[in-house]
Amino acid sequence: MSRNLTMMTDLYELTMMYGYFKEGKHNDKAVFDLFFRRQVGHSAYAIMAGLEQVIDYINDIHFSEDDIAYLRSLGLFGEDFLDYLRDFRFHGELYAATEGSIVFPGEPIVRVKAGIAEAQLLETTMLNIINHQTLIATKASRICAAAKGGTVMEFGLRRAQGPDAGTLGARAAIIGGCASTSNVLAAQMFGATPSGTHAHSWIMSFESELEAFRAYAKVFPDACVLLVDTYDVLNSGIPNAITVFNELREQGHEPIGIRIDSGDLAYLSKKARTMLDEAGYENAKIVASGDLDENLLLDLYLQGAKIDSWGIGTKLITSEDYPALGGVYKLSAIEIGGKMYPRLKLSENVWKITNPGYKKVKRIYSKFEHKAIADLIMLDEEELDETKPLTIFNPNAVWEHMTIENFYTEDILKPIFIDGKQVYEKPTLAEIRKHAEDEMDTLWDEYKRFTNPHVYKVDLSQKLYDMKTELLHQWKKDKN
DSSP, rough: OOOGGOSSHHHHHHHHHHHHHHHTTTSEEEEEEEEEOEEEOSSOOEOOHHHHHOOEEEEEEEOOHHHHHHHHHTSSHHHHHHHHHHHHOOOOOEEEOOTOOOOOOTSSEEEEEEEEHHHHHHHHHHHHHHEEEEEEEHHHHHHHHHHOOOOOEEOOOOSSSHHHHHEEEEEEHHHHHEESOOHHHHHHHTTTOOOOOOOOOHHHHHSSHHHHHHHHHHHHSSSSSSOOOOOOIIIIIIIHHHHHHHHHHHHHHHOEEEEEEEEEEHHHHHHHHHHHHTTTTTTTTEEEESSSOOHHHHHHHHHOOOEEEEEEEEHHTTTTOOOOOEEEEEEEEEEEETTEEEEOOOSSGGGGOOSSSSSEEEEEETTTTOOOEEEEEEEOOOOOOSSSSSSEETEEEEEEEEEEOSEEESOOOOOEHHHHEOOOOOOHHHHHHHHHHHHHHTTTTGSSSSSSSOOOEEEEHHHHHHHHHHHHHEEEEEHH
16 A cells, blocks of 8 residues: 555654644644754764655645545544545645754754644654654765765665665765765755675675676676675785776776775775875775764874775664664643633753744854854743843853854844745755755854864744743643
8 A cells, every 4th residue: 555654653753633623623723843852973063964755745745545445444433523534635824944954952943833733743754754864964965074075875775774765865874975875766855876896795706806896897897896805805805906907007997996895994995005006007096885874984183094085884874872762742832712822841850951932043153263153042032132241141051151243144044835835946866965065164163062062052032032931831830
């Protein structure tokens, strides 16, 4: 049967929708914020990804007759509700950080305002899409930064948790900075560059390594990258590769380089560089692969490794050291009698207490360095006067404050849907990747450290802070 992502939801979204419907409040307006609470592993920032798939999902929201028949079979829903689902569409508004944008813990990266039944249904699928792709884009960004200008190729399809994770993960990796992907489907779907050469099985299928290299060079004379670690890198692989490179050159072709997939990559790459240079192949590239991540890349550079390109698979496509973003979707305002009222979720854990109200996020930049200074979460009706000094404070330690002058701001949340209609033109994957590169340039180096990065300031406006404090005090008063 065909797959309808409208049905890819947690059951409780549907049971809540039914409850809203039976209470006659399904069309009451509500505001929800999607955000993540904590740093992504050791990273101070995250890279927003997945919005294109969210847009496609929302544009296609519908319940087919097969879907309705299945829901009827559960015995949970009345026929009046199932009739309502037949014509179900999204009619609300959605604002979001655009793909490739740098985002931080605690701030809304998607804001939805719609009838509460419509807004509720979006929760699970949006979280599934954005949590995954944002996580992988962020991991890719760290790996590409650690490559220090070297090319990074995404090689993770066979280790991804299923086809969607492999394909959309490849897309996210490109957003994070990877130059290409081994996933042909992802390259075809998203206009990315496919990359890859041959495996050890190619070498092993011939009587000798030299014969295998010659056969590959014959088929791909102008795209020849030879895998040299099937048997012995230094005593067999590279000497045989050089022999074939000489033969290619005599025929008027220039080889691309070699790939090493195992062993001591620092030692082997340095020896390989010397051997290739002495043979006259100073421009031949050395590609390394094999269970790599940003930490190993940094170590290899410290050891003087001579590697030009990196094939990164498992630890990128699974974000092995931090396998979940932890994004959440929380109600922040509700309409009662035609008026919107702020809402917050309480918790004994302070960092789990949500921020109430219909909000926006302003990023504050230095006019001189064009670097991001802080993000300010504000009520939507608030405005900033950029001609006057601005004092911001840490909402969890209000005595920590700073005054900013000579600044300009940008709205992080952009309109994507208004009155259920898409108003945002989706950029190409290449444009998103370029946006992510430009965004990284706006971060000070201390936020890009691989360990113990400086914590970026995400503060509340005074008006929002006062609203939150008043709600907390009111709850305490009502409780007592």
